[in-house]
Amino acid sequence: MIHDIFTSIEGVGLYPIITLILFLVVFVAVGLWALFANREYLDHMKQLPLEDSDLSVGVGERKDG
Amino acid sequence: MEVEQFSYDNKIVRYFTYATALWGAVGMLVGVIVALQIFIPEANFGISWLTYGRLRPLHTNAVIFAFVGNGIFAGVYYSLQRLCKARMWSDLLSKLHFWGWQLIIVSAAITLPLGYTTSKEYAELEWPIDILIALVWVIFTVNMFGTIFKRRERHMYVAIWFYIATVVTVAMLHIVNSIEFPLSLMKSYPVYAGVQDALVQWWYGHNAVAFFLTTPYLGLMYYFVPKAANRPIFSYRLSIIHFWALIFIYIWAGPHHLLYTSLPDWAQSLGTVFSIMLIAPSWGGMINGLLTLRGAWDRVRTDPILKFFVVAITAYGMATFEGPMLSIKSVNAISHYTSWTIAHVHVGALGWNGLLTFGMLYWMVPRLFKTKLYSVKLANLHFWISTLGIAFYAIPMYFAGWMEGLLWKQFTPEGFLQYPNFLEIVTQIIPMYAIRAFGGALYLSGVFVMAYNLIKTMKSGVAEDNEAAEAPALPKKYHEKEVHPYRHRWLEAKPAQFIVLTFIAVAIGGLIEFIPTFMVKSNVPTIASVRPYTPLELEGRDIYIREGCNNCHSQMIRPFRSETERYGEYSKVGEFVYDHPFLWGSKRTGPDLHRIGGKYPDAWHYQHMEDPRSMSPGSVMPPYPWLLTSKLDTSHTRDKISLMRSLGAPYSDGYEEQAMADLQEQAEGISKGLEEAKIITDWDSEIVALIAYLQRLGTDIKVEGAQAGL
Numbered sequence A: 001m002i003h004d005i006f007t008s009i010e011g012v013g014l015y016p017i018i019t020l021i022l023f024l025v026v027f028v029a030v031g032l033w034a035l036f037a038n039r040e041y042l043d044h045m046k047q048l049p050l051e052d053s054d055l056s057v058g059v060g061e062r063k064d065g
Numbered sequence B: 001m002e003v004e005q006f007s008y009d010n011k012i013v014r015y016f017t018y019a020t021a022l023w024g025a026v027g028m029l030v031g032v033i034v035a036l037q038i039f040i041p042e043a044n045f046g047i048s049w050l051t052y053g054r055l056r057p058l059h060t061n062a063v064i065f066a067f068v069g070n071g072i073f074a075g076v077y078y079s080l081q082r083l084c085k086a087r088m089w090s091d092l093l094s095k096l097h098f099w100g101w102q103l104i105i106v107s108a109a110i111t112l113p114l115g116y117t118t119s120k121e122y123a124e125l126e127w128p129i130d131i132l133i134a135l136v137w138v139i140f141t142v143n144m145f146g147t148i149f150k151r152r153e154r155h156m157y158v159a160i161w162f163y164i165a166t167v168v169t170v171a172m173l174h175i176v177n178s179i180e181f182p183l184s185l186m187k188s189y190p191v192y193a194g195v196q197d198a199l200v201q202w203w204y205g206h207n208a209v210a211f212f213l214t215t216p217y218l219g220l221m222y223y224f225v226p227k228a229a230n231r232p233i234f235s236y237r238l239s240i241i242h243f244w245a246l247i248f249i250y251i252w253a254g255p256h257h258l259l260y261t262s263l264p265d266w267a268q269s270l271g272t273v274f275s276i277m278l279i280a281p282s283w284g285g286m287i288n289g290l291l292t293l294r295g296a297w298d299r300v301r302t303d304p305i306l307k308f309f310v311v312a313i314t315a316y317g318m319a320t321f322e323g324p325m326l327s328i329k330s331v332n333a334i335s336h337y338t339s340w341t342i343a344h345v346h347v348g349a350l351g352w353n354g355l356l357t358f359g360m361l362y363w364m365v366p367r368l369f370k371t372k373l374y375s376v377k378l379a380n381l382h383f384w385i386s387t388l389g390i391a392f393y394a395i396p397m398y399f400a401g402w403m404e405g406l407l408w409k410q411f412t413p414e415g416f417l418q419y420p421n422f423l424e425i426v427t428q429i430i431p432m433y434a435i436r437a438f439g440g441a442l443y444l445s446g447v448f449v450m451a452y453n454l455i456k457t458m459k460s461g462v463a464e465d466n467e468a469a470e471a472p473a474l475p476k477k478y479h480e481k482e483v484h485p486y487r488h489r490w491l492e493a494k495p496a497q498f499i500v501l502t503f504i505a506v507a508i509g510g511l512i513e514f515i516p517t518f519m520v521k522s523n524v525p526t527i528a529s530v531r532p533y534t535p536l537e538l539e540g541r542d543i544y545i546r547e548g549c550n551n552c553h554s555q556m557i558r559p560f561r562s563e564t565e566r567y568g569e570y571s572k573v574g575e576f577v578y579d580h581p582f583l584w585g586s587k588r589t590g591p592d593l594h595r596i597g598g599k600y601p602d603a604w605h606y607q608h609m610e611d612p613r614s615m616s617p618g619s620v621m622p623p624y625p626w627l628l629t630s631k632l633d634t635s636h637t638r639d640k641i642s643l644m645r646s647l648g649a650p651y652s653d654g655y656e657e658q659a660m661a662d663l664q665e666q667a668e669g670i671s672k673g674l675e676e677a678k679i680i681t682d683w684d685s686e687i688v689a690l691i692a693y694l695q696r697l698g699t700d701i702k703v704e705g706a707q708a709g710l
Helices: A002-007 A014-035 A039-050 B010-037 B052-084 B091-111 B127-149 B158-177 B194-229 B236-250 B254-258 B265-277 B279-291 B297-302 B304-326 B329-335 B339-368 B376-408 B422-428 B430-460 B495-523 B535-546 B561-567 B602-610 B637-646 B655-676 B686-696
Strands: B003-009 B180-184 B187-190 B466-472
Touching: A014 B236, A014 B495, A039 B052, A039 B194, A039 B236, B003 B010, B003 B052, B010 B052, B010 B091, B010 B339, B010 B430, B010 B466, B052 B091, B052 B127, B052 B158, B052 B194, B052 B339, B091 B127, B127 B158, B127 B180, B127 B495, B158 B194, B158 B236, B158 B495, B180 B637, B194 B236, B194 B254, B194 B279, B194 B304, B194 B339, B194 B495, B236 B279, B236 B495, B254 B265, B265 B279, B265 B304, B265 B495, B279 B304, B297 B304, B304 B329, B304 B339, B304 B376, B329 B339, B329 B376, B339 B376, B339 B430, B376 B422, B376 B430, B376 B561, B422 B430, B535 B637, B535 B655, B535 B686, B602 B655, B602 B686, B637 B655, B655 B686
Parallel strands: none
Antiparallel strands: B003 B466, B180 B187
8 A cells, every 4th residue: 555655646757766876876985085095184174183182181180089 | 363362161061971971860760760660660659641552752851862962062172172173152142041041951850740742752742842842953953054164164074074964864754753733722633644743753763773772872972982092093094984874874774673664664674675685884983983093002901981882882883783683573573562672772872972071071070170080990890881781681572572472373283373362471571571671770879980980080170161262263365275185074074064065965865765655645544434533532542642552551452463464454554643632652661552442331441541461461551530630631532523624634614613512422432331340430530531442443444334534
């Protein structure tokens, strides 16, 4: 019954095709991006959270704990 | 290059930190209370606003939006400023954000126990609060994008990508799911009905998990785990794939909450397929987080922060493996409506969100107060208490869930249900409920240990409202080759494009699910005998919503023999066309009610509401004596008819004039019937309206040859 309802929508066959294409395009694009990313850029990005590290405070050194 | 002096706003981070700890304790305390009430109904002290049906939404909202929400904001305000090398764009907006969010939480804590609820899970708050949420979210968004636009670091670290995805998607989800028609100041009805309402709600509900409990926390993981381990993230390449794959796939998976319901099959399959695909990016993220500790594992032994992070990320891995498994139809057939789901979400909430938050607080608070943590021992104790608490919570709930799922379906060799009385199964899992409450209490006690430790830490240090920092200004003009030779700057160096692409990625999944479902609106198999509710039934339905009955009772019989035997004919999509909102529920602490209509006499319902145990010995349902004495509020009945007509219910023109007379006539009929059973009740008491609604449920398809409309 559900099948009949959907075939009554004009051009409903396009939906799965659009979905599949979108999906493939997004994944191939992201995959290529990651694969060909510049090493220098990746290293720069990796270091960003560590740039303001202040290791003099925080856990692990207080004696009376 | 000129070096600029500026400062980070630590005060706002501190405020959100306090709020996180405070609301965490409150939300979990309510959790422990409802965990007790589920097997000791007397634990509501006979007070209507302390009943399970009203407190359960308070618990979920408090934990998600108050505890995790404030946790997100604390972590984002801390990390965003530092990753952007810039102070938050506007101190005023930061303050408005903080106080606005706390106002929302307080409003929720007042209105939910009073019974003001839309009944839609994790979106229970009524329309004025919905508008406030939207406003505060806009404030947060503007402040965040303002900070990103005036940043001093050209590139946006992956944590910021996750933050952007969060603000964009949550705004979209909240607005689409909250489209409702106000009836009065504290009551509204969603524009969607039945199956469409269900699809929108679970698109929202699922993605609230995705974009409120997951993506912002992944952003926090990408910032705080490298910080705590003092080493960069394992693979930045992996984080790129993790981000785009996750946000793109997540949004499609919502229909897995509606497997075997009346939702069209294609949408169910879509939900299943995308849920299974989700394992890949989720585990990519988990691996990226855990492998960041490569070479630092020895420190996990001594550093409680790393312990919290490791178990949090492991819990994320477990929950994101289990989620796709639960989305497989044959598994879902057993797991859905049972405590299995409760175990699953608590591995996520207590493990992933809770422990990551605790680790983050232990890391941030000493730094915000320029001191060291008061006690590492206590932090280690907290770690063990909370980990044990999770085990004591989850294991009995898994066991209870499997028992429910299997015993509901158990047939005797002769082909009869082995446990035809639902209560027989409920009473068997009461010991598991008790152990779960203990596990929850254990976890909560850990929060108090943390609070003590953090307060002591704060007292030993000095809070610095503005932390001085310096960084070179970002050149206004962006010369591609001179400044940065990297690829992909076109995207990450330009936040506006990034935001648009993120929005497209998350909007596509929703659109592809919604468009066909809304296009078939006129074609949904309409059952001729399905009529709109009578005025009295409409009022009764609103009492059902006010009392939160849907928190324990589903109204959706799945097409299994075990369910049709127990409850009756399975639920059809066409039966819900006048249900604003849908009330399918997601948990069967008690039995399904879709075919309750006509099953018992009115007198049974009356006595059952007065004292459930008088009709069902051993029942864990709380009594609702106030329904017997409260007068039915009919001041909005006419407006409800008009509103329902404008939403598509075929009440004839001018029926409003007739509505009150019809209501009284139907109510007097019920009241007279009760009199014959020696029950004296006023026709205008709330119980009468509720009985009218319950007796109507699921009966439409039994009416042969009746015509639609009144």
